[in-house]
Amino acid sequence: MSETTRDPLGEQDNIVAGFQVEDRAVRGRISRLGETIDLILGAHDYPEPVARMLGEAVLVAGLIGNALKFNGRLIIQAQGSGPVAFIVAEYTAGEGVRGYAKIDPDRVEAAIAGRAEGEGWVQTLLGEGVMAMTIDHGPNMEPYQGVVPLEGDSLVDSAETYFAQSEQLPTRIRVAVGEHWDGEGQRYWRGGGAMLQSFAGDEARGDPGADWEHCLALFNTVEDAELLDPELSAGGLLYRLFNEDGVRLFEPVSLPRRCSCERERLARIIARFPQDDQDHMLVDGKIVMTCEYCNKNWDFTLDDISAAKSA
16 A cells, blocks of 8 residues: 555645554544644633543543444543533534533642652642543434443543443554644644554454454554644554554545534524613613623624513
8 A cells, every 4th residue: 555645635634534443343433633632722722631631521422422434423521520510512513513621720730749659640730530422413312321431541431441341342443642743943832643443244254353453453553742733644554553454534524613603593592582681781871791602792783682582
């Protein structure tokens, strides 16, 4: 396989794409996020460990959500007893990803300063709790939710536990989130991730168990620097891993930063509040709503709210 002729992605960022290891009962997803993850994490002044954990959750949501091949939303939420009340990441098919972390800044600062040597960030920041994966197919179907305990050093560990318990599908996930400096000295966030899964074999393939062990051993050699390298394409990374077997990379799906804070929708929400509540929200003739996800302020006058009521 040629690294150049079989890579439809080039150096493209903000994507997720499927891949298939040739003649092996193993497939996966790979994702590269540049501007998308920078917009999500840069919208809030999160401490670095919180930003990294949220970025990991967004990557996991994109990888798993795209693998589901459905028209709906996948919501990953981790919550516990720690100074980070919850982390939520959402993938919407055909639209993109978003994420948000609710934190107690003083408690987070104290937890980071007092972190014990060798303690995982999940334990330090989230504490005892659970991670829920919710699959929302839309208004005509009941959502499905799977819940697993927060275990291990990262949210990836809990995601793998979900697949082991709920899907009984051998799954390995690798993600990395880090800051990068461009040629002009500007700092921005990058993220990269990949997911490997086994599936039932057929007569054209060998033993699925042997295939899995073979590909997993190669997959486990992936380093964070490779996942984050802006000069190493998704296809280039897969070529490094599986060039002896051959690997087929499918067309990518765009993963922009998606936020649902549309002005008209927010105005309709305010219009449904009782008048007393609206009066209490009014400051200097305006009602201001802040989107938790993108941290953008939306200003509404009383005329705006009246127009939304009659719309």
